[in-house]
Amino acid sequence: MQTELSKQLGIEHAIFGFTPFPAVAAAISRAGGLGVLGAVRYTAPDDLRRDLDWIEANVDGRPYGLDVVMPAKKVEGVSEADVEAMIPEGHRQFVADTLAKYGVPGLAEGEAAGWRITGWMEEVARTQLDVAFGYPIRLLANALGSPPADVVRRAHEQGVLVAALAGSARHARKHAEAGIDVVVAQGYEAGGHTGEIASMVLTPEVVDAVDPLPVLAAGGIGSGQQVAAALSLGAQGVWLGSLWLTVTEADLHSTAVTRKLLAAGSGDTVRSRALTGKPARQLRTEWTDAWDDPHGPGTLPMPLQGLLVAEAVSRIQKYEVEPLLGTPVGQIVGRMNSERSVQAVFDDLTRGFEHAVDRINRIAGRSARP
Amino acid sequence: MQTELSKQLGIEHAIFGFTPFPAVAAAISRAGGLGVLGAVRYTAPDDLRRDLDWIEANVDGRPYGLDVVMPAKKVEGVSEADVEAMIPEGHRQFVADTLAKYGVPGLAEGEAAGWRITGWMEEVARTQLDVAFGYPIRLLANALGSPPADVVRRAHEQGVLVAALAGSARHARKHAEAGIDVVVAQGYEAGGHTGEIASMVLTPEVVDAVDPLPVLAAGGIGSGQQVAAALSLGAQGVWLGSLWLTVTEADLHSTAVTRKLLAAGSGDTVRSRALTGKPARQLRTEWTDAWDDPHGPGTLPMPLQGLLVAEAVSRIQKYEVEPLLGTPVGQIVGRMNSERSVQAVFDDLTRGFEHAVDRINRIAGRSARP
Numbered sequence: 001m002q003t004e005l006s007k008q009l010g011i012e013h014a015i016f017g018f019t020p021f022p023a024v025a026a027a028i029s030r031a032g033g034l035g036v037l038g039a040v041r042y043t044a045p046d047d048l049r050r051d052l053d054w055i056e057a058n059v060d061g062r063p064y065g066l067d068v069v070m071p072a073k074k075v076e077g078v079s080e081a082d083v084e085a086m087i088p089e090g091h092r093q094f095v096a097d098t099l100a101k102y103g104v105p106g107l108a109e110g111e112a113a114g115w116r117i118t119g120w121m122e123e124v125a126r127t128q129l130d131v132a133f134g135y136p137i138r139l140l141a142n143a144l145g146s147p148p149a150d151v152v153r154r155a156h157e158q159g160v161l162v163a164a165l166a167g168s169a170r171h172a173r174k175h176a177e178a179g180i181d182v183v184v185a186q187g188y189e190a191g192g193h194t195g196e197i198a199s200m201v202l203t204p205e206v207v208d209a210v211d212p213l214p215v216l217a218a219g220g221i222g223s224g225q226q227v228a229a230a231l232s233l234g235a236q237g238v239w240l241g242s243l244w245l246t247v248t249e250a251d252l253h254s255t256a257v258t259r260k261l262l263a264a265g266s267g268d269t270v271r272s273r274a275l276t277g278k279p280a281r282q283l284r285t286e287w288t289d290a291w292d293d294p295h296g297p298g299t300l301p302m303p304l305q306g307l308l309v310a311e312a313v314s315r316i317q318k319y320e321v322e323p324l325l326g327t328p329v330g331q332i333v334g335r336m337n338s339e340r341s342v343q344a345v346f347d348d349l350t351r352g353f354e355h356a357v358d359r360i361n362r363i364a365g366r367s368a369r370p
Numbered sequence: 371m372q373t374e375l376s377k378q379l380g381i382e383h384a385i386f387g388f389t390p391f392p393a394v395a396a397a398i399s400r401a402g403g404l405g406v407l408g409a410v411r412y413t414a415p416d417d418l419r420r421d422l423d424w425i426e427a428n429v430d431g432r433p434y435g436l437d438v439v440m441p442a443k444k445v446e447g448v449s450e451a452d453v454e455a456m457i458p459e460g461h462r463q464f465v466a467d468t469l470a471k472y473g474v475p476g477l478a479e480g481e482a483a484g485w486r487i488t489g490w491m492e493e494v495a496r497t498q499l500d501v502a503f504g505y506p507i508r509l510l511a512n513a514l515g516s517p518p519a520d521v522v523r524r525a526h527e528q529g530v531l532v533a534a535l536a537g538s539a540r541h542a543r544k545h546a547e548a549g550i551d552v553v554v555a556q557g558y559e560a561g562g563h564t565g566e567i568a569s570m571v572l573t574p575e576v577v578d579a580v581d582p583l584p585v586l587a588a589g590g591i592g593s594g595q596q597v598a599a600a601l602s603l604g605a606q607g608v609w610l611g612s613l614w615l616t617v618t619e620a621d622l623h624s625t626a627v628t629r630k631l632l633a634a635g636s637g638d639t640v641r642s643r644a645l646t647g648k649p650a651r652q653l654r655t656e657w658t659d660a661w662d663d664p665h666g667p668g669t670l671p672m673p674l675q676g677l678l679v680a681e682a683v684s685r686i687q688k689y690e691v692e693p694l695l696g697t698p699v700g701q702i703v704g705r706m707n708s709e710r711s712v713q714a715v716f717d718d719l720t721r722g723f724e725h726a727v728d729r730i731n732r733i734a735g736r737s738a739r740p
Binding site for chain 2: 001002003014168169187188189195196197198199200201202204205219220221223225226228229230231232233234265266267294330331332334335353354356357359360361363364365366
């Protein structure tokens, strides 16, 4: 499964895997794709350094990438404390009441909330970049908006391709103007932050909008048939995130979140502002229901919402409070019904892709094999 | 472009075209697809008879089909007047106020509202069926739920395949249990009544759910690339509706609605209950905004909403009141940028399909041509 972009990156399959877990990223690259480590949760540079060292040692010399979150709108000189002060007391009370209602225990004294909003702030993203540029990453992706010009320049000086996620052709064109190299067209059905346009419509629209830049299709892809469909739409590869949440290499292995993911159907996600303040697809839970309830206080804008709920989400995760326990994930969760190794997922994707190509050739009246 | 289903129906391309316009249905069948006439607006049996006669005379002996709307839940012995009486006065006032605000003129004395709710009611659908079974239709589709057992039986006795639209695997399985022959998997991005699951995820899910029944993919399909993608997902054909709204054969030709459709982007639709009381994708207008406004009265459940707004919609259409003027249409509207003949659309679809198959073969490392 080779496109111009996969050849340029020297990978065997045009499959890009986004994951917050170093072991999964390395396994994706070893399997012939491009593993892309999500950096958002690394607030301490040393933690990121440690995990990139680990990837370097475990990737068998294959290329890999890093995904950072630099919001498009830069907020100069605003600290986390400034943002904290903007959160209304009623919202804090709603968080406390909801946690109390479900009997969610508190964290121990001095125990840090695992997932912090700080990863969303530009200073942190820049610190992550300073670390990352010390490693031979091949791709730098930005999940929110176009990266700043100096970051693009620095990446290009080091031979690093820059990718950015887009939920509309308009966003994609802005990325192209910012000088990036690859657009990830993220459809409505994708996990995490998404727009309203579904992959079937979005992918070719973005391909046309940024031609000749290569486009990766994201959203709704978890089988070889779906890989074939995405490539039929003009993509030069696929960008998969959700699918790796239930692999055996993931840190989530055998946790309550994984059990919920394995049990969920494609209709069990919701595009909610509960997590960050911007619409992000995730498992629908009693937690998202509480925030989306028209009789509740509603969500706050980014970055307030993420800061407001960070500790609560950590507590829910730590104590595995099932009714409230969720995770960002796409509609493809309906297909994620067993825990498999990354290699087994790749075998399934590539075999399914070949079968889909056989079938489309039969439909087109061509011989199925060369 | 041949699948088992297209062979069974004796059509050249596995392209099914749903349209409310007889001239478009006939042109689709003549071009080698299967034209399917939407019957919902035919409240008078003679009108339907006249138009089916016309299709018979203009279809060059090619097969065609009919689409009726029989709600899954049967309401016994309820007349239109009974339903009228259930509409709150405040909602009627909101309609009147909104029309007055935009200066929408009234209809002339005795002038019938064009699109009436009655087409949704079972008596009317059954009258449509009595007419339709007098013609050599090859496919009978039901847009809301599974058709009643006696209708399926009668269709099968006449050698008519029965299709039903489904927005989830669960609905598709119910259709299969009801004995239908073809499931149309209608994705989130489609025009008209849709569920939440996007085509990329829904199509293979429905294919697996009803195997070995054939599945048609609907939603987001307007190019040969998208046809190739849908067929890659396991569909035995594609079901297109929106794309025919702007063909030169359509009754809408050169109207204000067509101008709005040609100008709209993929982000200019909304899934709103404004039209019928169930979520249906349509052009976003100041009319849909008024109904979706949290400060407004909100929509009524089906069939009340459709009955409530029928006359208003007719007036908006007749006088082409631009800010309020809409139509059901899918996200593919972003690709509908010129008025072309049905044959030109088919040429584009089949040529684009061949190119997409060439490309996927190159990516798979196979020779592009047999």
